Amino acid sequence: MQADKEDEEDVCPEEFVTLCDFTGSGSEQLSFSSGDKLLVHAKPTSEWWWAELRGVAGYVPASYLRPDGAEEEEEEEEDEDEEDTSLLDPWQDEEYFGSYGTLKLHLEMLSDKSRTEAYRQVIRSNSASLTNKVVMDLGCGTGIISLFCAQLAQPSVVYAVEASSMAEYTRQLVKQNGCEEVVTVFQGRAEEIELPDQVDVLVSEWMGNCLLFEFMVESVLLARDRWLRDGGVIWPSSAALTLVPCQADSYYREKMGFWERPYGLDFTPLQPLAHQEFFTKPKFSHLIEHNDCLTAPCDVICLNMYTLQVKDLEEIKGQFHFCVEKPGVFHGFTAWFTVFFESLEAGGATVELNTGPNSEPTHWKQTLFMLDRPVRVCAGDLIGGTILLRRNPVWRRHMTVTLHWNINCSTEETDHSQVGTKTFPMWR
Numbered sequence: 001m002q003a004d005k006e007d008e009e010d011v012c013p014e015e016f017v018t019l020c021d022f023t024g025s026g027s028e029q030l031s032f033s034s035g036d037k038l039l040v041h042a043k044p045t046s047e048w049w050w051a052e053l054r055g056v057a058g059y060v061p062a063s064y065l066r067p068d069g070a071e072e073e074e075e076e077e078e079d080e081d082e083e084d085t086s087l088l089d090p091w092q093d094e095e096y097f098g099s100y101g102t103l104k105l106h107l108e109m110l111s112d113k114s115r116t117e118a119y120r121q122v123i124r125s126n127s128a129s130l131t132n133k134v135v136m137d138l139g140c141g142t143g144i145i146s147l148f149c150a151q152l153a154q155p156s157v158v159y160a161v162e163a164s165s166m167a168e169y170t171r172q173l174v175k176q177n178g179c180e181e182v183v184t185v186f187q188g189r190a191e192e193i194e195l196p197d198q199v200d201v202l203v204s205e206w207m208g209n210c211l212l213f214e215f216m217v218e219s220v221l222l223a224r225d226r227w228l229r230d231g232g233v234i235w236p237s238s239a240a241l242t243l244v245p246c247q248a249d250s251y252y253r254e255k256m257g258f259w260e261r262p263y264g265l266d267f268t269p270l271q272p273l274a275h276q277e278f279f280t281k282p283k284f285s286h287l288i289e290h291n292d293c294l295t296a297p298c299d300v301i302c303l304n305m306y307t308l309q310v311k312d313l314e315e316i317k318g319q320f321h322f323c324v325e326k327p328g329v330f331h332g333f334t335a336w337f338t339v340f341f342e343s344l345e346a347g348g349a350t351v352e353l354n355t356g357p358n359s360e361p362t363h364w365k366q367t368l369f370m371l372d373r374p375v376r377v378c379a380g381d382l383i384g385g386t387i388l389l390r391r392n393p394v395w396r397r398h399m400t401v402t403l404h405w406n407i408n409c410s411t412e413e414t415d416h417s418q419v420g421t422k423t424f425p426m427w428r
């Protein structure tokens with residue numbers, strides 16, 4: 001790792017203090033501990049800066065740093081102007097609930113038939129058992145799940161909890177659809193509102209990209225512990241994160257191959273920048289084709305929503321062992337999730353919502369993690385390794401995904417095994 005990089009646009013070195021630990025991946029990223037003082041030499045992008053620590057240099061995530069000496073200023077400012085604290089809110093609630101106060105995200109979720117019909121199927125197939133039950137719909141948004149409960153079953157009451165300003169409209173929708181006798185809307189964070197009673201059923205649509213992004217799941221666990229009576233039911237009851245090694249040839253050509261000969265010119269000096277800009281972070285809303293899968297997929301993480309604890313969310317690790325089924329190019333890994341809704345009725349069928357490539361597409365689609373370099377693989381090659389979801393200690397809705405993999409080639413032509421590791425910020 002060089003002490004500085006000539007080709008970065010240099011700035012007058014500035015001293016920054018790190019807010020938390022960071023473990024860099026690959027030779028380009030610089031690891032540090034919370035409280036370290038770094039010297040920032042260049043800021044090539046808003047997310048990744050070129051910095052030096054004790055004579056060693058590398059890329060660091062800008063969101064993990066604050067200017068040295070800014071702490072005193074922040075304390076002074078905080079006293080003067082409360083509004084600024086929203087910038088320091090580790091949950092970014094103002095931005096997060098602000099985004100759910102507009103229709104865009106609700107339209108996207110409601111337009112997702114696979115998602116919304118799955119929840120309707122859960123209510124419909126358990127309607128008899130929901131009779132006279134107390135239901136909590138956590139993060140109800142426009143209230144669609146609560147309205148399904150009132151329309152398709154006879155619960156005694158549904159507490160529809162929504163923290164964003166959408167709650168005002170949710171009340172109107174409940175009245176407009178004649179459900180005000182059954183559904184009561186509570187505006188506020190589920191962790192903070194007071195409900196009149198314990199609940200028999202806690203239902204929520206909390207899943208984010210790669211299952212956990214946004215970490216709304218923490219709110220569900222806190223509500224479970226506070227409001228779900230013993231023996232109550234939580235929907236989804238369990239969740240699985242699935243991974244598969246894949247080809248991503250069109251994406252690779254679009255973002256990296258493009259620079260080979262655009263208009264007959266050699267633009268390859270831009271490829272390191274393209275790599276940094278397009279392959280450093282995961283690609284959300286990726287649509288993997290069935291033929292892109294190099295192996296059978298594998299469930300790498302399984303969550304039991306009855307036993308999962310908030311502290312477990314800090315670090316979740318999974319293992320995988322894949323056997324390549326056909327020759328191809330290993331560009332990266334694709335991830336998706338499935339959630340399961342156990343039946344309230346003994347022996348009743350479990351409803352599942354699968355966001356993978358072999359199910360009806362959903363608004364989440366899949367998440368693509370591109371390797372630094374594509375690897376040609378043959379049938380019979382083994383790809384084993386681990387995935388680690390590490391929650392951001394500062395920005396509580398964010399995490400990093402670290403993949404370690406080992407390729408054992410089945411044929412003699414290529415060198416025996418290749419080992420790789422890469423950490424992806426999502427998004428901090």
Ligand SMILES: N=C(N)NCC[C@H]1O[C@@H](n2cnc3c(N)ncnc32)[C@H](O)[C@@H]1O
Nearest residue numbers: 100139141163164189190205206207219
């Ligand atoms: N990824 C998702 N499924 N997001 C759905 C999030 C919906 O739940 C709402 N929401 C998220 N967290 C909470 C919470 N702790 N309390 C109440 N509503 C919440 C949010 O405003 C939006 O309407």
